[in-house]
Amino acid sequence: MSETAHAEIHAGEKGLRAGSIGLLGNVIIGLSAVAPAYSLAATLGYVVAAVHTKSPAMFVIAFIPMLLVAFAYRELSRDTPDCGTTFTWGTKAFGPWIGWIGGWGLAVSAIIVLANVAEIAAVYLLMFLGLDSWAENLWIKVLLGCFFIALMTWISIRGIVISERIQAVLMFIQFAVLILASVIALVKVGFGTAGDQAVTPEIGWLWPGGLSQSEIAAAVILCIFIYWGWDACLAIGEETKDPEKTPGRAAVITCLILVATYVLVAYAVQAFSGFGDTGIGLNNPENTGDVLTVLGEPVAGGFMAAALLLTVSVSALSSTQSTILPTARGSLSMAVYKALPDRFASIHPRYMTPAFGTAVMGGSALTFYLVLSLLSQDTLGDSIASLGLAVAFYYGITAFACTWYFRRTLFQSARNFFMRGLFPLLGGLAMTWAFVKSAIDMIAPDYGSTSVGGIGGVFILGVGMLVLGIPLMLACFAHNSSFFKGETLNADTEVKVPDVF
Numbered sequence: 001m002s003e004t005a006h007a008e009i010h011a012g013e014k015g016l017r018a019g020s021i022g023l024l025g026n027v028i029i030g031l032s033a034v035a036p037a038y039s040l041a042a043t044l045g046y047v048v049a050a051v052h053t054k055s056p057a058m059f060v061i062a063f064i065p066m067l068l069v070a071f072a073y074r075e076l077s078r079d080t081p082d083c084g085t086t087f088t089w090g091t092k093a094f095g096p097w098i099g100w101i102g103g104w105g106l107a108v109s110a111i112i113v114l115a116n117v118a119e120i121a122a123v124y125l126l127m128f129l130g131l132d133s134w135a136e137n138l139w140i141k142v143l144l145g146c147f148f149i150a151l152m153t154w155i156s157i158r159g160i161v162i163s164e165r166i167q168a169v170l171m172f173i174q175f176a177v178l179i180l181a182s183v184i185a186l187v188k189v190g191f192g193t194a195g196d197q198a199v200t201p202e203i204g205w206l207w208p209g210g211l212s213q214s215e216i217a218a219a220v221i222l223c224i225f226i227y228w229g230w231d232a233c234l235a236i237g238e239e240t241k242d243p244e245k246t247p248g249r250a251a252v253i254t255c256l257i258l259v260a261t262y263v264l265v266a267y268a269v270q271a272f273s274g275f276g277d278t279g280i281g282l283n284n285p286e287n288t289g290d291v292l293t294v295l296g297e298p299v300a301g302g303f304m305a306a307a308l309l310l311t312v313s314v315s316a317l318s319s320t321q322s323t324i325l326p327t328a329r330g331s332l333s334m335a336v337y338k339a340l341p342d343r344f345a346s347i348h349p350r351y352m353t354p355a356f357g358t359a360v361m362g363g364s365a366l367t368f369y370l371v372l373s374l375l376s377q378d379t380l381g382d383s384i385a386s387l388g389l390a391v392a393f394y395y396g397i398t399a400f401a402c403t404w405y406f407r408r409t410l411f412q413s414a415r416n417f418f419m420r421g422l423f424p425l426l427g428g429l430a431m432t433w434a435f436v437k438s439a440i441d442m443i444a445p446d447y448g449s450t451s452v453g454g455i456g457g458v459f460i461l462g463v464g465m466l467v468l469g470i471p472l473m474l475a476c477f478a479h480n481s482s483f484f485k486g487e488t489l490n491a492d493t494e495v496k497v498p499d500v501f
Helices: 003-009 023-034 036-079 086-094 096-128 138-158 160-190 213-227 246-273 293-336 355-375 377-405 407-412 414-442 457-467 469-479
Strands: none
Touching (some): 023 036, 023 246, 036 096, 036 377, 036 414, 086 096, 086 293, 096 138, 096 293, 096 355, 096 377, 096 469, 138 293, 138 355, 160 246, 213 246, 213 414, 246 293, 377 407, 377 414, 377 457, 457 469
């Protein structure tokens, strides 16, 4: 057997397949976890509703803390390339309790989004096939959504290499259709053939002047959801070639690709659709839930309409799988350090993946989806609106962990001061502001579609899911307290990573 082949199959202390993914594959998985087409279709209308013409500005503003947090991820990954990411780094910086709840925040965000993207993949696929009546049938779309969760869970169990190859195809489809549709839309606007509702693009759309703090906070928390997922490339760092450098580079590249794409699409949509309250206008309440696919027919006829429907379905489907990957590996890391039961540390002997943790993640998402779908479609919709809280929560912990973990070396060089200190600190503060301001606004009973006892359902779901981690954490403490006593993982612990020969 060659040395290269040996490197690909050799397992270290966690048993993962080391050296399987390069920089391109890492970026692909990061982008696919974000699901740009689905994220834009589901969220852009709400961003426009919150800030009117300033949605491109919100993408840029939300990108800044994302980039600052990405620097934190890069530095921590370079020092400690562990698939536990927030859990591992939070524990090494702040101790076991903060680290555990940070890992829970990542799991919560995955469970919430999996339930939603599975349904979106089902609905848009049925619409692409011309089965609109089926797409409106609760049982049909729920059964198809459950099938997608089960299918992508199985593919994730099969291995990281097959996952990367599938994601590469799905990602090419997404970006090709998004960029093509945006360019055609802007060309038509430029030549005056876009229709009566079209407006001239303005550079002022990139400046947030005239907006209140509440408007900015509402839009930013939505944009955090749109960007969320790029950190998936960090969770597979142990399976990446050159794990000290590649995952961090992939995270930064992913963020840059996303901001450029989002600003392009936002400009194209706003310019082509205009802000009228009829037809394809962005202020038409019937378009708020999806301002993207309604443009297909006006932009480039039936082919583009069908292509956009398929693209959103493909985008959501790819996100279903790429969201399972990092979360299952997070549970693997937690189990290796005794923060979860040992069963989560088991590795499939053939596929060299955390099969049990992957199955549990898929099962949890499937259960959450079934319960919320059968309870109320409004509740399911509010759950996605609450996702930004969980994301801001664990991103914030990661950013602060970077500054604190490297605190003794911050003044050794200008690079350390900015990359390990100031930039992550500012990113953490921005995430904290977004979390607190949005949580306060979400308490209002008219925030979202549901409320319980005069409290907004979005707040209950977002904060409630995070609080649920406390009894689960205490249960893990009762099962095995060695992690919580700092015996298995602390600031001085050498992380357990796969060996590559």
